[in-house]
Amino acid sequence: MNQSLKQKLKGVFRFLPALRLVWQASPVWTTTHVVLIIIQGIIPIILLYLTKLIIDTVTVSVTTTNKESLFQKLVFFIILTGVATLINVFCSAIGELVKTAQSRKVTDYMSSILHAKSIEVDLEYYENPQYFDTLQRAQQEAIYRPNIILGNLVWVAQNFISLVTMVGLLLSLHWGIGGILFVAAIPSVLVRIKFTEILFHWQRKQTAMERQGQYLSWLLTGDNFAKEIRLFNLGNIFSQQYDTLRKKLYQENLNISTKRSFANVAAQSLAALLMLAAYSYIIYQAFLGIIRIGDLVIYREALQRGQSALTGLLGSLSSLYEDNLFLSNLYEFLDLKPNIVQPANPKPVPKPIQKGIVFERVSFQYANSQRQAIKDINLTLGAGEVIALVGENGSGKTTLIKLLCRLYEPTSGNITVDGINLNQLDTTAWRREVSVIFQDYVKYHFTAAENIRLGNVEIPANDQSVVSAAMLSGAHDVITRLPQSYHTVLGKLFNQGEELSIGQWQKVALARAFLRKSQIIVLDEPTSAMDPKAEYEVFENFRQLIKGQAAILISHRLSTVKMADRIYVMDQGSIVESGTHEELIQLQGSYAYLFETQAQNYR
């Protein structure tokens, strides 16, 4: 057997993981769903059999004198027919409810699996377009495919039983008729499998384009972009780009669908001709008097039912193949492994940190980049020390912080805390000790109190420490002026939300950092959007604010970092100067030059 056929067959039977997901999502609804489908599959056969019994009884009654017992029998069969019909009606009515409930459960379960995986993977994945393609494909399939697999398996069973019965009947007439049934069904199945594969590969190729379309649509409809799109009059341009993209996708899809339709016409015409030949043979047998008119009717019925059972069976088998092919998109996503590995036996995080954090010849290059973002960095942050990183845009300051938080692994060199390499610590436990507010901090569209509490979710809601943190960052005054004070929803996304200015948002984010009970605090341009008074208040009493935490400050305003114990000046990924403010001024290097330039602007 050639390799690809083997793989295809393997694909057909790789439905167990999907069934497991369906089962895990909702064992009770799934069982009920299957039981109902089975009952609904059996009842038509029972009804058919009861009809036969009724006809037989009526036929006998015509020639019998003792009609009373036959009448009782007849009444009994009619009652049974009524009961079976009622059960059928009940099952289909309840079936709708069960189907809806079960598929909603599966949908929600699959969403939570996708969410869990999205959190588990490293930040690095989020800088990789292929990751988003994989995620998009997984999202498309995960929601409904597992349920369809379940349905298709039940269909396979139902059609198989039906087929065996009908083929048995037809074989009694001529073996060739059974054969024709099979031959007639094959072309349609081949067409389906072929076009499923074509569509699958086309969709995989088009994911990036689909996402580009979604991005344009997001630009056109998202609140973040509404201002600029209007002012730069970009609406029509983006909208045209979107239309061009969608037209291309539509055209390619239509081409495949058209080809598939023609192939289907050819396959189904061939099947119809073969069935006509079989039917003609049955008619001819009746014409010759070999079979009776009654037989003709039965065989025709068996032929039709047999054909629909076989088409159904092969159809559900090829659907299973299709489902599995497309579900590989989901498995591909679920199989992603984080690059940052957790140590098997993590060492405890030092509490309190005694000696401090040391960067030893640390270099790092982003996976999607040709250049080193930081090179050969040596840096020390002693316990309770405040250090500052300054340098031009792109000099590597934020990257250094990301390495400290173990969002990435250094390409070379070591980062240690009290002599223990960060890769020997449990990542979550380590991150608990670092409180970071990045430049692109998150504006949560939750209440003001929740926005701050997210810095330390271990404290209860409405804890007084939220207010204390807000006071330290200057957010308290902003929040108390809001209509519902700390209970006001921030942002404009939800009803009664109150939008803040960028500087006000920054104060809220800073409060989040202050709330966290960590040993290290990292503020990446924390006051860049604050007014001078607010900024002054933060840095004036900075050491009291951080209460003995070690701190790393990143700022372009050198006046704010003057008080640091040590200032590191970065340039193109390297540290080019370091020392206290006074030492660096005396050095008369790039720091002194920058400081002097900024100071002149304020004179």
Ligand SMILES: Nc1ncnc2c1ncn2[C@@H]1O[C@H](COP(=O)(O)OP(=O)(O)OP(=O)(O)O)[C@@H](O)[C@H]1O
């Ligand atoms: N996710 C990324 N993937 C690839 N390259 C990146 C990524 N993030 C940053 N870089 C590159 O790494 C270098 C350092 O960036 P980094 O953000 O650390 O600079 P920075 O000093 O914090 O700059 P700024 O002052 O503008 O905040 C830059 O050349 C940047 O282009």
